[in-house]
Amino acid sequence: MRISIIGAARSGISAAKLAKRLQHSVLISDSKPIESFDQEVIKQFDTLGISYEFGAHTDKIYFCDIMVVSPGVPPTSKIIQEAQNRGIKIIGEMEFASQNMKNPIIAVTGTNGKTTTTSLIAHIFNSSGRKAVTAGNIGTPLSDYAGVISEDTVAVVEVSSFQLDRIDHFKPDVAIILNITPDHISYHGSMENYVETKWKISSNQIAENLLILNSDDDTLLQSCHKYLKGSPRIEYFSQNPVDTGVFISQGKILFSTQHNLEELMTVEKLSLPGIHNAYNSMAAASAARAFEITKEEIRHSLESFTAVEHRLEFVRNFGGVSFVNDSKATNINAAWYALMSFKKPIVWIAGGRGDNNDYSLLDKNVESHVSLIIAIGEEADAIFQHFCTTKTCIKVNSLKEAVHTAFENANKDDIILFSPACKSFDMFKSYEERGEKFKEIVIGLK
DSSP: EEEEEOOSSHHHHHHHHHHTTTTOOEEESSSSSSGGGGHHHHHHHHHOOOOEESSSSSSSGGGSSEEEEEETTOOTTTTHHHHHHTOOOEEEHHHHHHHHSSSOOEEESSSSSHHHHHHHHHHHHHHHOOOOOEETTTSOOOGGTTSSTTTTTTTEEOOHHHHHTTTOOOSEEOOOOOOOOOOOOOHHHSSHHHHHHHHHGGGOOOOSEEEEETTOOOHHHHHHHHOOOOOEEEEEEEOOOSSEEEEEEEEEEEEEEEEEEEEEEEGGGOOSHHHHHHHHHHHHHHHHHTTOOOOHHHHHHHHHHOTTTTTEEEEETTTTTEOOOOEOOOOOOOOOOEESSSOOOOOEEESSSSSSOOOOGGGHHHHHHHHEEEEEETHHHHHHHTTTSEEEEEEOOSSHHHHHHHHHOTTTEEEEEEOOOSTTTTTOOSHHHHHHHHHHHHTOOO
């Protein structure tokens, strides 16, 4: 079979290697110049016999049976349009990988909380003696594991809307939708398209599969009847009682099964702070329960889990001030949860590249929890203009200047919270690079 891989980033490279392991004819194509890529990767292509082209996409990419497209390639791109006109089958890397593995799959999507919940689930499984790996949008492409790990290893996959946009037969044993709030609208074209794409995670599920939903999310519930295409069993997680699933009552997390209640643990025993992490923990507990992991093992795991890097990650206490790295907060909703996670006064560093950001959604949180705002990046003016009449707000030109300005203006016992509420692409390649730079600057304070 002839396979064209569009995009030579992490997922594209992984898909090309999987295709070659399956003895297909492979061409990987990227418009960026070859000099911008790790030359060790190029050597691997040569060794494996993977054809490649860089600097431009030529017509060679259309001489294929299947086109595997990287997540960032929008449906409106000329390549996609031309491939569709030629009748070429187009799928994503995650779809390609899942077609070539027999492992149980737990898939996690949502606007926020995906990485934490994915990591929590894998932690519960591994702590209880069940083998599990994390894959997908969390960092390691699913293709890296296809045909490599033992078939009893559970693949816990973080799935973005970009990845769901190109699925065909993807059918997770357990699917989780954590929440849906506006994000990536410029890519999907509208909020309705974004919501519909999120629901694709369950489109191929059958009665033997499980779908876990946040019953407190209005967008999710209101869109359920319109976009739920599969026929899975459904369980819920909530701050309010549910008939089937997991919920919180009087500070306790409870399993509810056919009107029988079992206490799992108290919310205060969770290792991660904030109501958003209570939601993530309930979703993870429900997924683990589906694989018959005991409540004792689930409880122990939720008590022992440590924070995901770049998500409310404690960096350092210096001069009585605590620094928290929340670089993964790339949208308004993520920042909303971050601002609600601390009782001490917050000096908030925010900004980056916006995506039609509505900062009014943060007004109450800022009023209650924030003492000072440091605005950076392309959205600095928008953030300043929105908040400057109610809070002291300072615009700066770099992340380094933001950290130093925040520290100079912070009081003892304050939290300096880097929760951008924006994408990183105005100043950094990724939220990971942005978070690493923040930590480097904080560690360097003297």
